[in-house]
Amino acid sequence: MPVRMRARRTDEAHRASTPLELFFDLCFVVGIAQAGRQLVHALAEGHPGHGISGYLMLFFAIWLAWMNFSWFASAYDTDDTLYRITTLVQIAGVLILAAGVPRAFEESQFTVVWFGYLVMRLAMVTQWLRAAHGCRGEERRTELRYAGGVVLCQAGWLGLLFAPERGRPWVFLVMAVAELCVPVFAERHRATAWHPHHIAERYGLFTIIVLGETISAATVAVQSALDEHDELGALLPIAAGGLLLVFAAYWIYFAVPIHLHLRSSRQAFVWGYGHYVVFGSAAAIGAGIEVAVEQSVGASHLTVLAASACVTVPAALFLFSVWLLHSRHQKRGRAQQLVLPLAAVAVLGCTFAGTYAVFASGLVCAAAVATGVALTSRQGAALSV
Missing domain, CATH: 1.20.1410 (I/LWEQ domain)
Structure with a gap:
């Protein structure tokens, strides 16, 4: 049975990474390897501008998804069945994203990458809503702000699918700033209990x-x-x-x-x-x-x-x-x-x-x-x- 998700103590003794977190990290290697391989091809063929910009964009997506989970887990990890399943769904999302990296680099087609990101982010929203379900007051508002911010940003990333190719770097810059502002907005009155x-x-x-x-x-x-x-x-x-x-x-x-x-x-x-x-x-x-x-x-x-x-x-x-x-x-x-x-x-x-x-x-x-x-x-x- 799922347990109530409560914030963990910031001074908890012997707080170490769990096997699930280590498995989560290991699966992200696939995405990093794909981005690095495409960077090598672009640089070796004499296309540094295309290679570096594509690498920065795709590595940002991989890094941000990893970071979002890591800070959430530091505050709310319950390690029960529902938490594990939701985390495994996030892992599936990064593997989908990794599969779309070559097409994003070579053809500027971000559909698969966006869908993989969608899977990861919806799982993350589920985690935040579950945390909010058992809380009240400012703590609950913080968690709901996180969930809402992630949803809005994921919708904003649709711009990569519909914007003209020359406009995609600008879409990326705007959305990257928006993503980085979500924690600032969500935690303006109450910080999460990371360790x-x-x-x-x-x-x-x-x-x-x-x-x-x-x-x-x-x-x-x-x-x-x-x-x-x-x-x-x-x-x-x-x-x-x-x-x-x-x-x-x-x-x-x-x-x-x-x-x-x-x-x-x-x-x-x-x-x-x-x-x-x-x-x-x-x-x-x-x-x-x-x-x-x-x-x-x-x-x-x-x-x-x-x-x-x-x-x-x-x-x-x-x-x-x-x-x-x-x-x-x-x-x-x-x-x-x-x-x-x-x-x-x-x-x-x-x-x-x-x-x-x-x-x-x-x-x-x-x-x-x-x-x-x-x-x-x-x-x-x-x-x-």
Whole structure:
């Protein structure tokens, strides 16, 4: 029997991600992989404008659906039969969306993507209405505002189906702003009861999944290139540099306990929204490595400089966005604060390193990690004296 859905305590002990949440995250990899694959094709064929804009739009849809569920679950997860079934319906929606990604990229046909999004969002509306059913007062109004906001935004996304192709980016921008305003509107009088440690863990786990997809995509690209072209000498620096990039990205993201910073909804919303850049750039690193591999074996129309930028630009964005949202809140002193911003600038400079751009970027990120560890150890030793 379904239980009454009540808000969970924000100070609940041992609040950890559930197996259902982990399964939910894993299924989102399909959508991320599809978006990344289409980005690779567009970049390798010399269509960066089309590829980047399409990637940003589709990744936003995937990220927003994941984020909506994660924050709701942090506040209202009951883990009963009805909750599980509704969550599985959301998973089915993201799989439908993923199936429509190639057609959206290649033909600008968003019908399948919109329908998959509809399935996800209707399931989310059902969750909010169920939460409102057992509440009163301002808490109930908050939950009803969420349900109504999601419905209105989903209707607004119909503009992607009917607007002329040139007008679709503007429809996306308007609707993206509207989506981000829903929590601000819904929680203007009462915030939902999200759990800081649980939210930090959920974002951390999704970061691991995105980085895992990056490793998988890069590995397949290197393997395919070896099988078809046998260019081991050209591929080794890319493979080594890509591995260093991903290892450094993992280290940098998990170097600080961010849940200690999430003390208010305003702080949490800025941090949570900003992860669109963190997640998107992390996934784009894998796509960039694939492009660099294709360029190195002559299977791309890009120059060496352009292929290098496909790796260095998202890597620099990742470093800077993690510092801005995440790391700087735990850094003490100018030296610690400057490590990641300077590393981001240095990675951009690696764009001009020719065929060794990826390897040079990996070395820069590894050096940033080593510098951060050394500064932290020195500061800790100074504090202990």
